[in-house]
Amino acid sequence: MSASTAFQPTRREDVRLLTGTGRYVADLAVDGCLEAAFVRSRLAHGRVRRVDAAPARAVASVVPALAAAALPGRFVVPPFGQPGVAEGRDWEVLAGERVRHVGQPLAVVLAADRYAAEDGADAVVVDVDPLPALVGPQAAAASDVQLFDGLGNVVVEQDHGEPVPQEVWAAAHVVVEATYTQQLLAPVPMESRAVLAAPDGAGGLRVWCSHQAPHRLRDNLGQALRLPPDRVRVTVPDAGGAFGSKSATFPEYLAVALLALRLGRPVRWVEDRAEAFSAHTHGRGQRQRVRLAADRDGRFLALDLDVLADLGAYPHVGVVVPTQTALMATGAYATGHVHARVRAVVTTTAPTAPYRGAGRPEAAYAVERTVEALARRLGADPVELRRRNFIAPERFPHTTPTGRTYDSGDYARALDVAVDALELDRWRTERARRRAEPGARPLGIGFCSYVERTGGDGPLLLQENGSVEALADGSFLARCGTSATGQGHETAFAQVVADALGVDTALVRAVDGDTGEVPHGVGSFASRSMQMGGAALHLAARELVDLARQRAVAWAAAAGPPVPAGSATWDAGRLLLPGGRWIGTGELVTATGELRADHVFRQEAAFPFGCYGAVVEVDPDTGEVEVLRLVAVDDYGTVVHPVITRGQTVGSLVQGLGQALYEEVPHDGDGVPLLAEGLFDYLLPTASEVPPFVLRETRTPNPSNPLGAKGAGEAGCIGVPPAVVNAVADALQLDDPDLLQMPLTPARVWRAARAAGAAS
Amino acid sequence: MRVEFDVNGERRSVDVEPRRHLADVLRDELGLTGTHLACEHGVCGSCTVLLDGEAVRSCLLLAVQCEGRSVRTVEGLADGEGPGGLNPLQRAFSAEHALQCGFCTPGFVVLLQGALERDPAVFDDPEALRRLLSSNLCRCTGYEPIRRAALRAAGRDPDAV
Numbered sequence: 076m077s078a079s080t081a082f083q084p085t086r087r088e089d090v091r092l093l094t095g096t097g098r099y100v101a102d103l104a105v106d107g108c109l110e111a112a113f114v115r116s117r118l119a120h121g122r123v124r125r126v127d128a129a130p131a132r133a134v135a136s137v138v139p140a141l142a143a144a145a146l147p148g149r150f151v152v153p154p155f156g157q158p159g160v161a162e163g164r165d166w167e168v169l170a171g172e173r174v175r176h177v178g179q180p181l182a183v184v185l186a187a188d189r190y191a192a193e194d195g196a197d198a199v200v201v202d203v204d205p206l207p208a209l210v211g212p213q214a215a216a217a218s219d220v221q222l223f224d225g226l227g228n229v230v231v232e233q234d235h236g237e238p239v240p241q242e243v244w245a246a247a248h249v250v251v252e253a254t255y256t257q258q259l260l261a262p263v264p265m266e267s268r269a270v271l272a273a274p275d276g277a278g279g280l281r282v283w284c285s286h287q288a289p290h291r292l293r294d295n296l297g298q299a300l301r302l303p304p305d306r307v308r309v310t311v312p313d314a315g316g317a318f319g320s321k322s323a324t325f326p327e328y329l330a331v332a333l334l335a336l337r338l339g340r341p342v343r344w345v346e347d348r349a350e351a352f353s354a355h356t357h358g359r360g361q362r363q364r365v366r367l368a369a370d371r372d373g374r375f376l377a378l379d380l381d382v383l384a385d386l387g388a389y390p391h392v393g394v395v396v397p398t399q400t401a402l403m404a405t406g407a408y409a410t411g412h413v414h415a416r417v418r419a420v421v422t423t424t425a426p427t428a429p430y431r432g433a434g435r436p437e438a439a440y441a442v443e444r445t446v447e448a449l450a451r452r453l454g455a456d457p458v459e460l461r462r463r464n465f466i467a468p469e470r471f472p473h474t475t476p477t478g479r480t481y482d483s484g485d486y487a488r489a490l491d492v493a494v495d496a497l498e499l500d501r502w503r504t505e506r507a508r509r510r511a512e513p514g515a516r517p518l519g520i521g522f523c524s525y526v527e528r529t530g531g532d533g534p535l536l537l538q539e540n541g542s543v544e545a546l547a548d549g550s551f552l553a554r555c556g557t558s559a560t561g562q563g564h565e566t567a568f569a570q571v572v573a574d575a576l577g578v579d580t581a582l583v584r585a586v587d588g589d590t591g592e593v594p595h596g597v598g599s600f601a602s603r604s605m606q607m608g609g610a611a612l613h614l615a616a617r618e619l620v621d622l623a624r625q626r627a628v629a630w631a632a633a634a635g636p637p638v639p640a641g642s643a644t645w646d647a648g649r650l651l652l653p654g655g656r657w658i659g660t661g662e663l664v665t666a667t668g669e670l671r672a673d674h675v676f677r678q679e680a681a682f683p684f685g686c687y688g689a690v691v692e693v694d695p696d697t698g699e700v701e702v703l704r705l706v707a708v709d710d711y712g713t714v715v716h717p718v719i720t721r722g723q724t725v726g727s728l729v730q731g732l733g734q735a736l737y738e739e740v741p742h743d744g745d746g747v748p749l750l751a752e753g754l755f756d757y758l759l760p761t762a763s764e765v766p767p768f769v770l771r772e773t774r775t776p777n778p779s780n781p782l783g784a785k786g787a788g789e790a791g792c793i794g795v796p797p798a799v800v801n802a803v804a805d806a807l808q809l810d811d812p813d814l815l816q817m818p819l820t821p822a823r824v825w826r827a828a829r830a831a832g833a834a835s
Numbered sequence: 836m837r838v839e840f841d842v843n844g845e846r847r848s849v850d851v852e853p854r855r856h857l858a859d860v861l862r863d864e865l866g867l868t869g870t871h872l873a874c875e876h877g878v879c880g881s882c883t884v885l886l887d888g889e890a891v892r893s894c895l896l897l898a899v900q901c902e903g904r905s906v907r908t909v910e911g912l913a914d915g916e917g918p919g920g921l922n923p924l925q926r927a928f929s930a931e932h933a934l935q936c937g938f939c940t941p942g943f944v945v946l947l948q949g950a951l952e953r954d955p956a957v958f959d960d961p962e963a964l965r966r967l968l969s970s971n972l973c974r975c976t977g978y979e980p981i982r983r984a985a986l987r988a989a990g991r992d993p994d995a996v
Contacts, residue, residue, distance in 0.1 A: 081919075082918045082919055082921060082926055083918065084918050084921075084929040085929045085930060085932050086929070086932070088937065089928070089929040089934065090917060090918050090921065090929075091937075092934055092937030092940055093909075093913075093921060093925040093928055093929060093934065093937075093940060093944060094869070094909065094910065094912070094913050094920075094921070094925070095867065095868070095869015095870070095908065095909035095910040095941050096869065096910075097869075097937050098868070099868075099871070099938065101862075101868070101871075101872070102862075102868035104866070188863070190852070190854065190855070190859075263974055264936070264938075264974060265871075265873045265879065265881060265936065265938040265939045265972070265973070265974050265975075266871070266873065266936070266938045267873075313936075313937060314936060315871070315873075315936045315937070315938030315939075316935075316936040316938060316974050316975055318974070347872075347875055348873065348874040348875060348876070348879075349876075560936060561935040561936025561937065561938075561975050562935065563935070718932050719932070721932070722932045722935055722975075722976060722977075722980065725976065725977035725979055725980065726935065726974075726975045726976050726977045727977075728977060729977035729978065730974070730977075752876075753874060753876055753878065754874050754876070754878035754879060754972070755876075755878055759972050759974065760978075761968075761969040761971075761972065761978070762965055762968035762969045762978040762981070762982060763965055763966070763968075763969040765977060765978050765979055768979075791977075
């Protein structure tokens with residue numbers, strides 16, 4: 076064997092993706108496929124008077140063009156979330172009466188290619204009477220203008236934990252208060268949304284979609300199009316990232332599916348970047364008020380978090396996000412009283428949705444920034460203050476005042492590792508030197524001790540399906556209800572199954588993201604794929620071994636002298652029987668028929684944790700922030716595939732840096748996103764923005780998971796923003812935490828530096 | 836309009852509307868879907884191809900501008916089929932886990948292949964390499980593995996810098 080043929084790729088996905096032979100939705104070659112272009116609202120809020128699609132039909136090669144009037148009555152996005160939330164708040168597939176955000180679809184035009192479809196879309200005549208825009212949850216909550224007639228703009232009101240008694244605040248030695256904004260973010264997977272729907276020739280539908288929850292999409296499409304779920308098959312081909320933003324059943328998907336059925340032709344829609352910035356969902360979007368009380372020794376007495384959440388124009392998958400924030404308001408601490416209140420509000424910007432972290436980054440930010448503000452108020456060491464207040468390792472499982480049961484944890488250990496990896500003493504010395512030296516650039520140090528939730532909760536997310544089948548050729552096929560959008564499931568799941576079977580990984584093929592191959596599944600979000608899907612496959616593989624042992628005994632009896640029950644042993648894909656006989660799984664399948672084990676794995680959410688530390692330097696004259704060092708200590712439980720997991724940590728860390736320093740979807744007063752130049756205006760981190768970083772791990776296995784796994788994938792988005800912003804606040808010695816709001820643009824930092832200078 | 840150019844060493848002749856950009860012609864007319872479109876306004880670099888050896892954004896170039904020229908896409912990089920056919924840069928990407936979803940990957944690989952062939956000095960200068968890598972966007976990897984893959988492919992020690 077030559078050296079070149081011996082090359083082993085890190086992942087099975089790598090060869091096709093590195094040679095241009097991967098297949099994303101836009102790459103699928105389908106005969107006679109029509110391409111869709113949507114006509115979208117330019118106004119944030121208005122009453123639709125007329126949408127005339129007829130002129131589009133005059134454009135050469137445009138096939139049909141549809142506005143809402145041509146759709147079946149009440150063709151709306153199937154509701155999601157708590158019962159009652161969507162009632163009276165229909166999300167029309169094509170807006171026929173009212174538009175509620177810039178970019179909302181009004182009509183769809185199909186043509187043989189995208190150029191002609193866009194020509195047709197340009198010809199559609201739209202007449203909308205403007206109504207007042209409601210930008211941001213505060214304005215919308217306070218406004219008399221109702222986004223949905225007869226219903227208030229506040230859609231959700233919740234309390235988590237008991238309200239903190241007044242006497243606790245009154246008796247506290249110190250109470251700090253802070254207000255934070257979680258800006259709206261654009262998820263920006265490099266591949267935007269994409270769908271292709273084709274009639275299957277038997278009255279059903281084949282759908283290819285870049286999606287995190289193909290089973291839910293299948294069920295929603297069936298429901299909306301009045302097709303039984305088994306007549307719809309959704310396949311997720313190669314998918315170009317998602318980060319939480321591809322789990323909804325979008326209006327565009329419903330329109331494309333309907334048109335494919337009506338016309339009896341394949342129809343595809345591939346979102347372009349300009350559309351994505353206004354019409355795809357946004358992440359985050361909260362106004363937070365936090366109060367934290369402590370006694371003379373710095374022991375936390377009470378924390379109150381008030382969340383005003385921006386749902387955007389339609390309450391859909393985004394409804395779950397602020398609830399997650401509230402449930403995690405306790406953080407890593409043994410605080411006696413914790414209470415969180417949530418109000419979620421509809422506004423006239425694009426609907427919000429989970430985005431990498433989905434409520435946990437918001438919670439960690441609210442808690443951890445306030446902890447450091449309290450340390451500053453007390454003149455205490457933020458590291459010591461945390462140590463004094465952590466939930467102790469012997470107190471797990473631990474139920475928090477906000478109703479979470481943390482499975483396991485050693486928060487002080489993660490903090491110790493972070494302090495060590497950051498070389499805290501050295502940087503503190505440097506900080507002191509600079510503070511003493513006139514004109515030296517200020518340097519600051521910040522931390523974040525986080526706890527998050529993975530796997531999911533609620534009846535919808537507590538389970539995942541895995542199956543392992545022995546095939547006649549001696550190989551094994553693993554099927555999982557998850558859906559990969561870049562996380563390398565083909566590789567990692569094959570490893571899980573091969574390990575459980577004790578066979579070579581090359582003998583296992585893993586499939587997910589296809590409702591035809593895997594009829595039941597939940598999907599990939601909440602960092603759940605390994606924790607839930609991997610565990611299901613592990614247990615299915617173990618059951619396959621038991622099944623094969625039983626089957627081998629039956630086979631032995633039929634093929635020769637019987638052997639005692641339970642006498643077959645598994646040996647790396649072979650069944651060994653008394654008397655030196657054996658049979659391979661492939662032959663066993665040939666001789667006895669299908670050999671397959673299915674497992675539905677159920678588990679409560681898991682609570683990974685860790686500690687992030689940042690050292691920053693600030694130029695007070697320009698407001699520029701330079702991150703000199705970043706340390707991430709994560710505890711994901713037992714790590715199954717270290718290389719892929721590390722990749723998740725680094726990627727999420729840079730996304731977290733994006734929220735802290737660069738990214739924001741701003742809107743003008745009319746609700747128009749100020750991103751006319753797309754990716755020139757929306758600043759994603761590039762290679763130049765990646766700071767020197769160090770990754771460390773602690774490993775506290777998940778006690779109720781067969782792999783010991785907790786979720787990994789979102790931690791960087793959770794840990795980085797508070798650590799970095801705390802470091803900037805430390806550099807500027809800010810007494811008022813409200814002066815720093817993300818993203819820390821040079822202008823904001825410059826103003827904060829001026830304010831701090833004026834106050835001192 | 837008829838336009839003739841070399842694509843991955845093969846002479847191709849296609850009839851195209853003058854307004855069609857090179858990326859669409861590569862993808863739709865020539866079936867080379869490895870070149871990906873992620874922004875279509877020249878920011879992200881996912882659609883990077885080599886035009887007469889120079890890295891360009893194929894979404895900013897009309898196909899008719901390529902008359903008589905030579906285009907190299909991600910499909911033209913490997914030395915053969917399968918893992919054994921990956922070229923040293925492609926191997927380095929896999930070895931360093933420098934790709935996750937793979938959507939931006941063709942652009943980065945083509946960009947760096949161009950630099951390896953035309954401007955290898957870039958790999959000795961951390962600042963120049965940083966600038967080069969900053970011309971493309973990736974949302975999954977956090978870039979550090981891509982930087983390491985570039986150094987490894989150039990025969991430099993990724994841990995040295």
